[in-house]
Amino acid sequence: MSDVITLNRNLFDHLANELQVGLMLLDSKQRLISWNQPLARYTGIAAVQAIGKTPKELLKRRAEQWVVNKLERKIVKSKLGKLWEEPNSVLLAEPWMKLGDVDLYHEISDGEGNEYSAALVYGINALINENQLLHEANSRLKQQARLDSFTGLLEKTTWLGQVEQELGLSHQQGGQSTLMIMDFNGFKQINDNHGHVAGDKALKFVADLLKQNIRQQDLACRWGGDEFTLLLPNTETEDAQQIFQRFAAAVEQQAVQALGFEVSLSVGLAPLSYQFRNPSDWINAADEGLYQAKAER
Ligand SMILES: Nc1nc2c(ncn2[C@@H]2O[C@H](COP(=O)(O)OP(=O)(O)OP(=O)(O)O)[C@@H](O)[C@H]2O)c(=O)[nH]1
Structure with missing residues (x-):
């Protein structure tokens, strides 16, 4: 033929x-x-x-x-x-x-x-019935995954591997996944005003709270410096926005008691798109949102 x-x-x-x-x-x-x-x-x-x-x-x-x-x-x-x-x-x-x-x-x-x-x-x-199997594979990977020794969150390389996999499975079961990048507001000032040890404590405080607040399928990562990334499979961006707002509110409410000073976060969100060729495309899209959020502050 x-x-x-x-x-x-x-x-x-x-x-x-x-x-x-x-x-x-x-x-x-x-x-x-x-x-x-x-x-x-x-x-x-x-x-x-x-x-x-x-x-x-x-x-x-x-x-x-x-x-x-x-x-x-x-x-x-x-x-x-x-x-x-x-x-x-x-x-x-x-x-x-x-x-x-x-x-x-x-x-x-x-x-x-x-x-x-x-x-x-x-x-x-x-024939698609592999969703369950893939999620099982994901959790196995999670158990073997390398963690950031300081925060206990996934370290960057492992997390990026998961994002790449999510790109491959994009839109599974018609769902929509969202990638989130969070950044402290004025973290330099926290270090300057309270010292690096207090800055470290603030990073750990937010990472611990993040671990407590995410679902089993969500993947949180210490992206670097004062930034955290979060992959939310099967989550619409509007829902992710609400998830962030609740989380950021919890951080703000609990920070003073836990740390002795105020902490707030900004966020950039990006829904999964067929146009993304690699994890960097997705992260850049979320980064763009973060940049705008910072500019509007
Ligand atoms: N204590 C501590 N500080 C860190 C760590 N990693 C990066 N930093 C500091 O985090 C600060 C980040 O500064 P910026 O990127 O300007 O961010 P920012 O002050 O939060 O400013 P905005 O994001 O614009 O609100 C720098 O001063 C870094 O030295 C760390 O592991 N521990």
Whole structure:
């Protein structure tokens, strides 16, 4: 089966993300140049992790050996596309990573002389039952995660890994996740007026209160200096805003008694967007909100 269509890449990516089926697009060297949202959601592999790799390289990380062998045998057979031509070919890696039937394979031209291969992966919505498994994997990771020794919150690298995973699972079950970045107001002044030990105590006080106030699925991180970040899965930004207001109010109410001086926080919030290619995009969006909040103070 061979179709030739002319397409614009931005439009293609946009349409691909709207599909209910997984769609991957390979260049002439069999490297992935498009990995749509249903595939990302289904496999837990973000587009940013997939792009530039061959499907074989991508699956090798997780796949059982027989899957790798199967792929290798097929790849030797001229084009990788042959693999997808097989009706009902099902690739099984981890139990939750069952790619649905791949039964449509297209040759596509971009109108500028470049040839691509596209494979449609069917059935993935019906097979999605991995949410629970992924959350279990998340909690295992949480237990093994490295913590910031001072505050006991997740340290930056571990937390960023979780954000990357959330990007891959974006919009799971139609939900919306929010990323929050919180910053002390006038922390330098706290250090200057009360000393660094008191400043440290204030950081620890806020971190402890944060730990007590977040839900099991939320992930809090000592981002650095006087900043904390929080990933709130399946949380609308309006709800996250309320969560922050309640938390900030608790901080303000309890600080004087606990520390002997006032403490207040500012926040930047960003909902998850399909446009984010990596965790930095999401953090930058939240940072922009924080910057505005500080400017309006
Ligand atoms: N005590 C203590 N201070 C820290 C730590 N990390 C960073 N700081 C201090 O935190 C201060 C942060 O200063 P700024 O970034 O200007 O923030 P700010 O004073 O809160 O100003 P705004 O954010 O604009 O309200 C700096 O003076 C740092 O030296 C730490 O672990 N302990």
